[in-house]
Amino acid sequence: MEKQNNGKTFSKKTFQKQRQNGFNPRPNSNFVKKAKRTATAPYNFIEFKKNAIVPSSFSEKSSAPLYSGTIRVSLKSLSPLLVAAKSENNSEANNVKTDKKRDLLRLNNKSPVIPGSSIKGMLRSLVEAFSFSSMLTVSDKKIFWRDVASNEDDPNNTYKQLLAEDKVKAGFLVKEGASYFIQKASWKAIKNKELYKYNKDEIYYSAGKNFKTGKPNAYRIKKDNKSEANEKTEISQKVMNNFLVQMQNSDDQKRKWNNYWDPKQEEKSKRGFPVFYIEEKGEVSAIGLCRYFRIPYEYTPYDLAKSNADNAGNVDFATRFFGISNDKTTIKGHIAVGPVHFSQYQDRIKEVEAVLSTPRPSCIAHYLVQGEDVKANNLTCLHKYLKKDDPKLRGRKMYWHRDLIRDDDQSVKGNGNVSVLSKLQTIENAEGEFVIHVDRVTEQELGALFTAIQLPSGYAHHLGSGKSLGLGSVRLEIKSIDVQNVKDRYTSLRLRLKLFTTTEERNLTENELNNQIKPYVNSFKKFVFSKIKNHFGKASNYDELRPVKQIYMMLDYSHKPKNELTQNMPVSPQRDKNGQKDSSILTYSARLILKDIEDVYNS
Numbered sequence: 001m002e003k004q005n006n007g008k009t010f011s012k013k014t015f016q017k018q019r020q021n022g023f024n025p026r027p028n029s030n031f032v033k034k035a036k037r038t039a040t041a042p043y044n045f046i047e048f049k050k051n052a053i054v055p056s057s058f059s060e061k062s063s064a065p066l067y068s069g070t071i072r073v074s075l076k077s078l079s080p081l082l083v084a085a086k087s088e089n090n091s092e093a094n095n096v097k098t099d100k101k102r103d104l105l106r107l108n109n110k111s112p113v114i115p116g117s118s119i120k121g122m123l124r125s126l127v128e129a130f131s132f133s134s135m136l137t138v139s140d141k142k143i144f145w146r147d148v149a150s151n152e153d154d155p156n157n158t159y160k161q162l163l164a165e166d167k168v169k170a171g172f173l174v175k176e177g178a179s180y181f182i183q184k185a186s187w188k189a190i191k192n193k194e195l196y197k198y199n200k201d202e203i204y205y206s207a208g209k210n211f212k213t214g215k216p217n218a219y220r221i222k223k224d225n226k227s228e229a230n231e232k233t234e235i236s237q238k239v240m241n242n243f244l245v246q247m248q249n250s251d252d253q254k255r256k257w258n259n260y261w262d263p264k265q266e267e268k269s270k271r272g273f274p275v276f277y278i279e280e281k282g283e284v285s286a287i288g289l290c291r292y293f294r295i296p297y298e299y300t301p302y303d304l305a306k307s308n309a310d311n312a313g314n315v316d317f318a319t320r321f322f323g324i325s326n327d328k329t330t331i332k333g334h335i336a337v338g339p340v341h342f343s344q345y346q347d348r349i350k351e352v353e354a355v356l357s358t359p360r361p362s363c364i365a366h367y368l369v370q371g372e373d374v375k376a377n378n379l380t381c382l383h384k385y386l387k388k389d390d391p392k393l394r395g396r397k398m399y400w401h402r403d404l405i406r407d408d409d410q411s412v413k414g415n416g417n418v419s420v421l422s423k424l425q426t427i428e429n430a431e432g433e434f435v436i437h438v439d440r441v442t443e444q445e446l447g448a449l450f451t452a453i454q455l456p457s458g459y460a461h462h463l464g465s466g467k468s469l470g471l472g473s474v475r476l477e478i479k480s481i482d483v484q485n486v487k488d489r490y491t492s493l494r495l496r497l498k499l500f501t502t503t504e505e506r507n508l509t510e511n512e513l514n515n516q517i518k519p520y521v522n523s524f525k526k527f528v529f530s531k532i533k534n535h536f537g538k539a540s541n542y543d544e545l546r547p548v549k550q551i552y553m554m555l556d557y558s559h560k561p562k563n564e565l566t567q568n569m570p571v572s573p574q575r576d577k578n579g580q581k582d583s584s585i586l587t588y589s590a591r592l593i594l595k596d597i598e599d600v601y602n603s
Contacts, residue, residue: 041366045597046597049536052536053134057444069438069482069483070436072434073436075432077474078473078474078475080428081426082103101351112342114464119337120322127452130548135396138302138393140301144246144297146292158388173235181234183223188220256289304392304393320445335436335439343433347425363588365594424466443524447523450478458559478508565603569588
């Protein structure tokens with residue numbers, strides 16, 4: 001295959017080599033025109049290697065100085081801003097849920113305020129990325145999947161192998177005390193018109209829809225009373241928990257489950273809940289409601305993010321600085337952030353209407369590294385959370401800066417279901433300040449904080465809700481620094497007296513600020529690079545590391561990609577008035593691979 005640029009023709013190999021050296025095709029080049037279709041999303045991923053984790057810069061044995069004090073920071077909104085308080089459901093007279101209204105937290109005088117916890121979370125995410133710390137906030141919930149559309153004879157089709165005709169069994173789930181058992185039964189697929197037949201030993205059962213016809217799948221499940229005493233199998237707590245998690249993901253399944261155990265449905269409860277299941281080594285390994293039910297992946301995203309350092313109990317850079325508290329451990333942090341109070345703002349008259357959706361790790365075409373050999377639109381070829389695929393996370397998720405969506409943009413308003421529609425009350429032209437308190441931090445931690453706050457000119461932070469809609473771009477600036485060496489702070493009479501006096505703080509000039517923070521920023525970068533330099537190519541310094549370059553690409557507000565390159569795709573294909581699918585619109589169901597950050601940024 002030949003590539004062209006500025007009239008020159010060269011081979012694919014030469015093109016790839018030049019691209020590695022920084023060459024990028026023009027947006028209208030033949031290469032871009034002929035490129036295979038790829039996914040678009042308002043987010044992307046900073047490269048992450050779970051065994052390239054930077055430890056804390058603090059050591060009990062070290063005599064290096066520690067610092068305490070305050071940093072005053074200004075915040076200016078560059079796009080409409082919403083850090084939402086608790087949402088309110090607006091209801092009609094008949095108590096039917098309508099849209100959700102989301103507004104900022106407001107004081108009694110209706111002035112908006114941003115909680116310090118929101119600012120702290122934003123800064124922590126950036127410090128984690130800049131310092132190559134662990135990804136501790138990754139989901140540890142099981143992800144369930146199925147693939148009924150792919151070729152059953154494909155040797156790579158793990159799903160169809162696990163749920164082959166001779167492996168799927170049926171039965172009735174019964175509860176005895178705190179334990180669950182399966183009463184084994186026979187099953188067969190039937191026609192829909194037979195669904196309403198019934199007797200006490202068998203059930204004609206509808207579960208799910210046929211992905212080709214759209215009609216309900218119908219089955220007959222029949223209990224074998226002759227072997228009842230010998231064919232009851234206890235379900236492990238792990239398998240049962242996985243099954244119950246699935247029940248919570250669907251209102252319809254949750255309703256069916258609750259109805260079966262209703263005391264008024266005694267006959268149903270005695271017979272049991274009809275299920276399908278598979279076994280492994282003679283034990284039930286997975287349960288579902290339909291013939292092709294969802295099964296859990298072997299790994300969770302947290303399993304793929306957890307490093308050897310985490311397993312050994314070592315504390316990474318950001319965890320020592322910000323702290324952590326969960327069911328496994330508690331580490332006190334060394335930073336506190338005050339709320340943002342605004343000196344000026346305007347309530348945006350026009351509400352932003354949209355369906356707010358959260359990216360899910362189950363979208364493996366986006367969240368997992370996919371090799372060059374992987375073909376889009378074929379789930380059997382995509383790398384999954386399975387041991388045989390040796391899966392790897394794409395990295396830390398970050399959002400692009402985007403232009404605000406148009407008021408008439410229907411693509412973000414869903415299918416007209418008002419119960420999932422949010423009305424976002426935002427503010428704009430907002431300016432305010434907040435204060436950061438640090439206590440006994442190292443110079444490297446202080447440098448990391450300065451790096452995360454004071455971005456280069458033209459760059460901005462992401463804050464609050466609606467980032468995929470173009471909301472939440474803000475610019476932070478350090479206004480004053482009152483941080484001292486802890487030993488000096490308590491041995492100097494002048495500094496001790498300063499603790500009990502109040503003076504009007506003066507804003508630092510740009511040169512003063514740079515002179516104050518530069519030694520700490522350099523110390524931070526030098527420390528991180530010494531720990532990480534052998535993991536990310538031939539970088540000669542911290543700023544040349546690929547993940548660092550990617551972070552700045554995602555934070556670049558003055559050169560953000562065009563909206564069409566970073567828009568959310570519909571879940572499924574749109575249809576025209578004749579019911580035909582519009583193949584020109586990219587969708588999540590097409591399972592297209594997400595481009596790397598560099599490819600989107602340079603398009």
